[in-house]
Amino acid sequence: MKIKSLTAAVLASLALAMGFSSCSDDEEEASVTNNYSIYQKAVDNQVILGKKNNKAILLVAFGSTWQNAFKAFDNTVEAYKKQFPDCDVYMSFSSAICINRAAAGEHANDSGDDKAERRNYYAPNFWLHAFGSAKYEEITVQSLQVIPGEEYSRVINYIKDFANNSLGDLDDKYLSKVSLKLGTPLLNNTDDVDNVAKIINKLYSSEAKKAAVAFMGHGNPDSYDTYKANIRYTQLEEALQKYSKNYFVGTVDMPDNYKQDVYARMKSAGLESGKVILYPLMSIAGDHAHNDMAGEGDEYWDESDEESEDNSWNEYFSHKGYTTKCNIKGLLEIEDIRKVWIEHTKNPVELEDYYHSMYPED
Amino acid sequence: MKLKFKLATLAYIAGGFLCATFAQEKVETLEEIVVTGTGTEHLLKNAPVQTEIISRKTLDSYGGKSIEEILGGLTASFSFEEGDMGSQAQLNGLGNSYILILVDGKRLHGDVGGENDLSQIDPLNIDHIEIVKGAQSALYGSDAMAGVINIITKKHHDEGIYLENTTRYGCYNDIRQHNGVGLTYGKLNSFTNFQLQHNDGWRNTTQEYTEGKVVNDSRKKTSNERTNWQLAERLTYSFNKNFEVYADGSYHKKNIYRPQDGHYASCDVYTYDLMYKNMSASVGSKWKLNKNDLLSADVDWNKHAYFYNYTATTLTDGYDPLGRFTNYFPYFRGQKSLQSDQQRIIANVKGVFNLSKENKLSTGIEYRYDYLKAPMRTEGGTAGDWTGSFYLQDEFNPFAWLNLTGGLRLNENGNFGFRATPKINAMFSVKDFRFRMGWSQGFKTPTTKELYYRYLHVMGSSTYFNMGNTDLKPQTSNYYSVGAEYRGDKFTVSTTVYLNKLDNMITLVNVPVDEIPVDATSAYIGDGSGEVIARKYKNMEDAQTQGADLNITYKICKNLSVGGNYSYLDTKAHEYNASKKKLIEVTIDGMAHHKWNGYVNWNQALTSVYKLGVNLSTRGSSKRYYQNNGDGAPFQLWRLNTTHDFSKKGKLMSYRAEAGVDNLFNYIDKTMHPYHLGTNNPGRTFYIGFSIKFNQGKNIKPTKISNSKTFSDED
Known part of the structure; x- marks a missing residue:
């Protein structure tokens, strides 16, 4: 009898300890698998709602967490808007940490004028997908890199993924017709x-x-x-x-x-x-x-x-x-240099052969 | 400084007066028993391996709120690297991963790097603490290159019911809650322990160097808000006097909350908090073969899981809907993601046999398996490692004045093969004097983290990409020590000189940024801001720490005692610098040449039911050296603790109140972020605490030890 109760006590104690671990970490992970599409939807909606033109320009920089750099990017976007009044201009970072931090902090929860400090520099893939959902007729991706190096090659890959409908949920007919252009880095040739x-x-x-x-x-x-x-x-x-x-x-x-x-x-x-x-x-200091x-x-x-x-x-x-x-002073802060990037946007590389749907049968 | 000196003198003189007034009772000395050095019980003064002890009495009179405070305030050998994420212990110059922390002889489980979370220990449930320096013990593994800390918890052996509640409250909403419930019914004994710790955190400075300038409104905290709680249960069943079995388990959860209102994206904006979950389960038995011989067997399982709790939308490494790796997997506020899950199983069978009057043999085998699951932080998502050990230790007393203790530990590791590590200690006794010398070898294989882990580590304005290295070699050490000790009725003094030489010491060193695999993370390279610093675990060519420790206590009379510790340390290390293409001498981070502490303690029963205790203590450190981000400023802190015990013989209930002031002179290190602080103490803080004990039943189990001194570990 004693042995039985002892065994029961030992097992109960072990079960108690193991039980704590039964709320499996995998379950917690499973609940976030939809995050990607929820996030993408949010970016899609932002673009659909804010779309004023049929042409979009996406400026892509590595990113920064410095205030002076945020201002330089803001000024660059303004300069682009002036130069391209028939285009919607968007700014993108490729660094996740820079995106995260620029969007959070003291002003993230404010509204109205105070909201100025909150900046959503979404990653290029999310912006491009959103452009596809909003069906922009012409998309120009402008690399804000200085040399055509590693970072630039990633910019090209984002465009390829988009053109190839890599997630499979964009309209293939649209993708086969959309005009895709690439603005090269400052010192491209x-x-x-x-x-x-x-x-x-x-x-x-x-x-x-x-x-x-x-x-x-x-x-x-x-x-x-x-x-x-x-x-x-x-x-x-x-x-x-x-x-x-x-x-x-x-x-x-x-x-x-x-x-x-x-x-x-x-x-x-x-x-x-x-x-x-x-x-x-x-590009920035x-x-x-x-x-x-x-x-x-x-x-x-x-x-x-x-x-x-x-x-x-x-x-x-x-x-x-x-x-x-x-x-x-970063190069983007020097007007004459910034004009070179703007010239590259005006004279982009036409990406006529990028479309090759991964899901042609859809 | 003058004022401090005067106050200290005043306290001393006043103490002397009180002592002269009340010291009528006979002076009695409580002998302390230690087990850590050899795994067998010895009176402290006769321990073959030099052992430092922090007694229950010292703990009670000091009133420390955490292990950090206790070890930092009551020994001079420890220091803590106190950052916003928690503290890292350092013992005689070597960090967390070289310190083995035992709770009642069992390895505390923590980070794979060996960075144990000390909040898993309930500071209000400690009976005493034993410290053995260097890899001197064959029993607990040779990886304890800096030393072993054995936390002995309070035990309850009384028949019937035992209830205990302690609540302590201090500035910064500091809460320490402890509850113990003990039940003994026949042969079954149960003890349930609950602890909760909380602190709102504090900010010593709002200055931070960032974006090429000093800003004055950084929201970064010196210590972040944190809450942790733990529930532990232990069941023991004694079949008879000689055979008992037990099962225990615990659950521990800790949250660290970071400021949500950061001003600067470059330094004080955070998008996630940190969360840790620890679990443990053990079963085991003890079998006394006869009066002197003992067999024990244990199986322990431990789990340490580490999560990010997102406080704002955060893009991080993950897999997109098509299962492709991406740097932009989003998490939203309120969600969490597992960073690592580390599990460990240790099975151990140990025997102690008195071969003859002069020879006591301890021997055992141990198997250990470490498992790491880190979906985004290891290449394959998981990693594992095993070690099997066989150990032998003989305590040989050829003469009454000589003890020779020799040990050998044979290790076989799954990745790194076989290694034998010998240890030898000699102790000579002359009346109340003890002279000890020892040599021990240590052997530490690279952990799964050091081998396989890779992750982005963001510390304020600095971003590091830390990488494991599968080319690492095991670390080895040779620890030499010589000590002398006098332990009289009133006066004790002990001094130890040591040298710890490490070869192939593993540490994170800066490497060229192109060693980071392309696409391993989104932040591998910058175009003008936020450059990531690449670091890799590498074997340093060599490192050594050397120093001397001095401990003195003087019991002026029954009611009044004084004491102090001093530790001198010097470190040398060489590493190969890849960009400089040469061996360079480097500092071991956090090293301070001089550390000290001291106390005056007075206890007096003022009435038949009320006993007052007053403890004035101080601790300090000279400058702490670092390779990057400046040195830590020297500091000296003072603390006053008072205890008030209310109890009556024969009554079931006893009460204790505690009140004190930490950092009496309000010293605050206001060094700006991200530079190193000497101490992160928030300045003068006040606290009060209250304990109630209910003890129904009689003490049924006084314990005998081999050298015939009777003691009870329950008061």
Whole structure:
């Protein structure tokens, strides 16, 4: 009898402990499988309700969590709206974290005027699907990248997924007719490089007469340089040096074109001292521009390892005997440069052969 | 500082006066029993392996609200890296994953990285705490390279019913609730424990460095709001005096809530809270073969699940409706997603045999299986690892003045093969003096997390992509220590000098960003802001921690005692830096050269039913060093705790009140985010607590130990 009650007690205790785990995690997971379509529906509805024109322009950037970058993107959208009055202009981030944070926070639950801080930079795939649901006749996707690198290749993939009706719930007849266009990055080809060099020289030629003017781009790390896009930085420096030998273009991540490589080129050009003026060559001025380029103080300088990626360009060139001046402005904030992107939108690549439905029988 | 010194002196003098006035009763010394070092019971002073103890009395007079507060305030060897997500323990320079935490001899289960959640321990249900440093024990595994903390919980052996309620309330809505229900009916004993902890969290500063400037209105908290509760049940059935079986289980849930009103998307906006669920179940038995020999067998199962609780729409890695991987799977407010589920089974059979008068042998086998399920954080979604061990330990007393304890643990790991780790300790006794020396080897295989895990870790304005590494080698250690101890009736002093050398120490190091697999996450690279930092678990070439610990207690009289601890630490570590292509010397994060604490404690029965206790204590640390984000400022904190016991002999009910002030001088480290703090203490806080005990029945089970000292672990 005692054994029985003991066994029962032990089993009950084990059952109690195991029972706690019976509210399975899988069940919790199962309830969210519809999330994707619920979210997509919300974006679809937003576009359907707000649609004013038959043409849409989707601007795609990696994204940012910085206030100044949000403003730069806002201004870019405004500039596009002015240039393309017959188009609805949308802004998209490809970084999930940037999308999440831009949409949440203090003002997320406010309404009315205070709502200004809430920004829905939906991911490109959701916007494109929503455009399909709203049946825009013409869609132009404009890459806000600087070089045609890894990020740009992802932009192309979003368009392909859309054109191929990858989720299978868009109207195939519509997809076979919709006019799809692609606006290329700032430095898509050598003509762009020459054009941008000309604009830069127009802006900074007076500075280049008195000082070295160095631009800091991002660049793709070795293994991500799928399209050899890094070459645009080298080409830009060559194009700029046709105007003045004092122009230099380096990067954060492109192999053999780091700050120490820029310094080596400066030295061989005979610029061993004097003034260096630094500019970011990035669409917006965020972490890289503020820290990697303009960072000042002990945190940005490790004497024992001068070439460390943690050492800022500002500290590096200062310690190399130059006087430095930093200008922090993203390329989207410079009107003449922004116009190049706008020109790319006006003269896009026609994507006539992208449609190939995954579900032709539907 | 002058004021602090004066106050401390005043307290000391006043204490002396009180002592002189009331110290009429005979001084008695309570002997403390420890088990952690060898797995066998010893009087503290005769423990072959140097053991530090935090007694029930010390715990009662200090009135700590959490394990962090207790260990941080009552030993000098511990420090806590206190962040907004919780605290990480450090023991003599080595972090959480090197510290083995036992509750009544059983491994606490936590994160696969070994980062145990200390809130699983009810601070109001601790009888005493034993600490053994280094991988000195063959019994608990050699992976305890920093040391072992054994939390011994209160036991209830009385026949009849035992009820206990403790409620403690403090600033920042700090709530600690503890309930114990003990029932003994014939041979069946049941103990149910409930605990609840809550704190609203606090903000030491609104300054934060972000977006290239200092902002003054960051909403980030220094410590986030948190709530956790736990229900535990233990059933014991004693067939007779020599054979008992038990079954126990527990459920623990913890929520960490982050501010919802962030100002800056770059640093203080969060879209999810954190939630943890822990469960455990065990069965086992103890069989006393005869007066001295013992056999025990246990099987433990533990589960630790970690979730995100979404507070706003959040896109994260997942699978789209066609089953394709996407970086944009949406979760909505109120939903949760499983980040990891870690389960562990340990089966253990152990025997203690007195081979002769001089020889005591402990031996056992252990099997451990770790299972990790992390759908979005491992390549295949799951991973597993097993280790089998056989251990032997002999306590040899050839002479009354000499004890030699040798141990050997043989480990066989599924991924990393075989390794033997020897340990040897010698203790020489001369009257009340003990001299100990020891050498022990440690061996720690990479955890499933270190091997396979990969995840995006967002810390304020910094985003890290952390990656496991299947090329890791196991870590090994050699721990050497020499100690001397004097333990008299009134005065005790002990000092230990140690050196802990680790090879292949595993740590997260920065690696080039292109080591992150393309499409593993959406944030792998930026175009001008929010750059992700890639980090990978790697073996450091070597690391060593060395230092000295000093503990002193002096019982001035029955009512008054003083004591203090000091710990000196130095660390050295080398790692290969891939971008610099050379070995560089690095700091072990969180290291401080000097840490100390001290106390004055006075207890006096003022009437036949009322006893007053007053405890003034202090703790401090010199500068704490970090590789990134600045060093932690030195600090010294003071604390006053008073206890008020109301009880009458023979009565069923007893009452206890507690009131105190933590951080008397209101020191607040206001270093801006995201830089390191020396201490995250919120400043001066007040608290009160009240306990009621109902104890019906008589004590039926005093316990005997081998060296014939009788003790009871129930008061």
